[in-house]
Amino acid sequence: MVTAMVTNRMIRDVLIVCLLMGWGWMPAARAGSCLTVLERNDLFPPQQRHVHSSTLVESPAGGLLAAWFHGSGERTADDVEIQAAWRPAGAAAWGPVFPLVDTPGFPDCNPVLYRDGTDRLWLFWIVVRAARWEESLTMYQRSVDWPEGAEPRWERQGVVLLKPGEEFASVLEAGLKALAPTEGLWSSYARKYTQLVVEAAKDPAKRQIGWMTRTPPISDGAGGFLLPLYSDGFNISLVAWSRDDGRSWECSEPITGLGNVQPSLVRRRDGEVLAYMRDNGNPPQRVMVSSSGDGGRTWSPALDDELPNPGSSLQVIALRQGPWVMVLNDTEDGRHRLTAYLSRDEGRSWALGAVLEEAEPGRGSYSYPTVIQSRDGLMHVTYSCRDEAGARIRHAVVRLDQESAGGVLNTD
Numbered sequence: 541m542v543t544a545m546v547t548n549r550m551i552r553d554v555l556i557v558c559l560l561m562g563w564g565w566m567p568a569a570r571a572g573s574c575l576t577v578l579e580r581n582d583l584f585p586p587q588q589r590h591v592h593s594s595t596l597v598e599s600p601a602g603g604l605l606a607a608w609f610h611g612s613g614e615r616t617a618d619d620v621e622i623q624a625a626w627r628p629a630g631a632a633a634w635g636p637v638f639p640l641v642d643t644p645g646f647p648d649c650n651p652v653l654y655r656d657g658t659d660r661l662w663l664f665w666i667v668v669r670a671a672r673w674e675e676s677l678t679m680y681q682r683s684v685d686w687p688e689g690a691e692p693r694w695e696r697q698g699v700v701l702l703k704p705g706e707e708f709a710s711v712l713e714a715g716l717k718a719l720a721p722t723e724g725l726w727s728s729y730a731r732k733y734t735q736l737v738v739e740a741a742k743d744p745a746k747r748q749i750g751w752m753t754r755t756p757p758i759s760d761g762a763g764g765f766l767l768p769l770y771s772d773g774f775n776i777s778l779v780a781w782s783r784d785d786g787r788s789w790e791c792s793e794p795i796t797g798l799g800n801v802q803p804s805l806v807r808r809r810d811g812e813v814l815a816y817m818r819d820n821g822n823p824p825q826r827v828m829v830s831s832s833g834d835g836g837r838t839w840s841p842a843l844d845d846e847l848p849n850p851g852s853s854l855q856v857i858a859l860r861q862g863p864w865v866m867v868l869n870d871t872e873d874g875r876h877r878l879t880a881y882l883s884r885d886e887g888r889s890w891a892l893g894a895v896l897e898e899a900e901p902g903r904g905s906y907s908y909p910t911v912i913q914s915r916d917g918l919m920h921v922t923y924s925c926r927d928e929a930g931a932r933i934r935h936a937v938v939r940l941d942q943e944s945a946g947g948v949l950n951t952d
Contacts, residue, residue: 574882575865575893578918579937583625583634586930590614591623593853594922594933595756596910597653597661602629603688604914606922607640607651607663608933615668620647622665627935628688634935638691641681643667649676652753657763661686664700664753664767674750674773678702680786700767702751702780702791709741712776715796715841721822737774741794746773751780751791754802755855756910761807766836768815770801775820777803779836792832797821797842800828804855806864808886811835816856816866816887817842819849825872827854829887847881847890848872853908856887860913861940866890867909867921878906878923880938896921896936903927906934 583606594608604627611620621642626635640663641648652664661683669675678700686692716734723732740746750773757765760781769791770777777795782788795803799821807813813836817828826844847868852875854868864883869875870892882893897906904927911921918937925934 574891574941575880575919576939576941577894577896577936578939579935580896581633581935582925583922583933583935584637586927586932588930590617590620591931591933592924593650593754593908594910594924595651595653596912596920596922597655597756598912598914598920599629599655599686599688600659601688602915603627603631604920604935605653605661605686605688606634606933606935607653608922608924609647609649609651609665611647613647614649615647615673616671617647618645620649620668622648622651622663624691626689635689640691641665641679647671650753652756654756654765656765657759660684661692662757663692663694666752673752674746674771676750676752678751678753678769682786696786698786700751700769700780700786700789702748702769702789703744704747704778704791704794706742708747708794709738711793712741712774712796713738715794716798719796719798719841721798741774750774751778754853754908755804758805758807758813760835761811766805766813768803768805770803770817772801775799775801777801777815777817777830777842779803779805779815779832779839781836792836793838795830795839795842797828797830799851800830800842802853803830805836806856806858806887814856814887815839815842816845816854818851818853819844820851823872825849825851827866827868850874855909855911857911857913857919858886859919859940860917861942863940865893865911865919865940867896867911867923869907874901875905875907876901876903878909880911880919880921882940894938896923896938897925897934899927 591610607624622640624640647668654662663681666676681694681697683692751769757767767780779792800817802818803815813832819825827847827849828842830839830842852869856866866881878897880893881890909923921936
């Protein structure tokens with residue numbers, strides 16, 4: 541009886557705090573049960589080298605192909621390469637790791653796999669020049685021959701060359717003014733952040749280089765796709781597309797914000813496209829979101845959502861059943877907790893669906909998720925895992941429980 545009284549009092553106090561802060565958090569009998577983790581396994585045994593930023597795609601035959609980058613570091617290590625592994629349809633385990641891309645003398649990072657509407661496989665990634673993210677080149681390869689268990693045979697390779705026009709700087713400047721950041725003191729020897737970014741945006745060379753991959757494209761609804769990109773130089777994002785099968789590329793206006801990078805795109809039923817982004821800005825650290833009403837050409841300024849984000853990559857997908865799923869680190873202080881949230885109203889509110897991984901701060905890191913839905917309706921998530929045993933890529937299988945409810949966190 542005492543335990544019940546304490547529990548009820550604690551619940552009451554939590555509700556009062558949430559209401560006062562305007563979160564709109566509503567309890568339910570089975571909060572956190574709307575997604576069920578069915579399986580969790582490693583793609584390969586733990587090892588001590590750096591392994592990070594995985595990507596995942598389902599083959600036409602129903603198998604899974606995963607890729608990631610691996611080496612003795614990141615942008616400063618020339619031995620970094622893209623590796624991959626298969627889990628054929630019906631298999632209980634992942635097959636052997638094999639090399640996918642290795643540019644001699646340069647780090648290869650941030651791979652993105654994508655299966656287009658004609659079942660061709662695309663691989664996007666970055667080649668890092670001069671050990672600086674802002675000097676990266678975005679590359680792509682395409683294959684029509686990628687049988688399960690084998691290395692894809694690439695029919696074409698190219699560079700995603702972007703040429704943002706002079707309006708890039710004016711749109712960026714107007715967006716930063718609208719956000720009106722507090723920048724503290726200023727002097728001629730220490731100019732404001734926004735001024736430095738806008739001046740850099742006026743340089744055509746800086747505008748054309750350093751756009752990087754992280755999350756997969758989405759269909760543009762007309763046979764092509766929208767490729768989300770970001771820049772560590774400008775600390776913002778944009779979207780690219782091609783009308784001629786990758787021979788040339790166009791790009792959107794910048795998604796202006798204060799540290800909004802690594803966008804994950806999702807489309808509402810009315811055609812509006814949302815970009816959910818990592819928060820590289822100042823506290824409070826939150827998932828950042830921007831919207832486009834013209835198919836990804838122009839974007840609203842990126843603003844904080846309610847979900848926490850510690851400056852770590854996330855991904856959102858729209859399930860065929862209708863709900864959306866977001867996989868992210870929902871903390872402000874580290875990557876020790878990886879969760880999946882569910883939205884039944886196209887991102888207007890979110891429910892905590894499942895905790896995929898959790899450890900004490902400093903005892904484990906679980907980050908950079910990629911999530912897809914396979915033909916059987918299940919979700920597959922791969923992510924970077926590092927703990928006392930070592931580093932590896934981990935795979936989780938998640939099921940949507942249609943009958944379940946959960947606490948809803950209002951974000952509009």
